[in-house]
Amino acid sequence: MPSNPITMVGKIDRCWLFTYQTPIEDVKGLLPKNLSLVTYQDCAFWNVVISHIQSMRPKHIPGVFGLDYWHIAYRLYVKIQPLNGETIEGLYFLHSDCDSSLIALGGNLLTNFNLHLASIIIKEQNSDLEIQINSSGTPAKIILQPNIEAKLPAHSVFPSLEFAGNFLKYKPNGIAINSDNSANVIHIKRDEENWHYRLIEVKTAEWAFFKGKNIKPEVCYQVEPIYYQWNRGKNYQVN
16 A cells, blocks of 8 residues: 555644754664755754644545544654655654544554554643643653743754744655655645744753653744645655
8 A cells, every 4th residue: 555645634723843953963874765864054853743633634525524633743854856856855754643543543554654642731821831742652741931932042053043943944745765765755735825833932841752862952833723735645766
């Protein structure tokens, strides 16, 4: 069965994107052949998404039959070089958690997102927003301060907060490598003019997935609700 054979649609109604820098040497061994890291100033970058998806379903199926669920995914910024084509940048998924057994079952049969079951609890108290991910293998606890103006950390490799936000805004492609070393790309359709975000402060973030890994935070995006279309995977022969 080909990977990602079905075009899916849904609305992302809550979404936070956490970005981290890491030394290139620490993560290049995590990539399969024919995938390359997107880098800046000798760093590669992680992108972690926590999102709530509303009415996820195959395209042309009425929204009432869709599923609502939380999805957490740990991705690296990567790129491929198709034969006789332009470079394609996107995200390579290493691990995902979700709170729907049906999504996990179907996703692991049809996609390469590596889904595991977890529960997600969101608490809002005063100016803090707490996210707790209860997963047997990759628990996490994050406290956000959405009402505090974001600042670029002193250790950042970027010259300004604006530069970091623009550079780390991921290209809308999910990229994986097939068993024959071709690339499978999910081209994501979203209205770029309506893809709005604010950079917000992260008070604390504890990720079991990153235990023992050399990472440093860059910026965190809080993304406004938006409709997405995850197109069926397209295969590319790559250099």
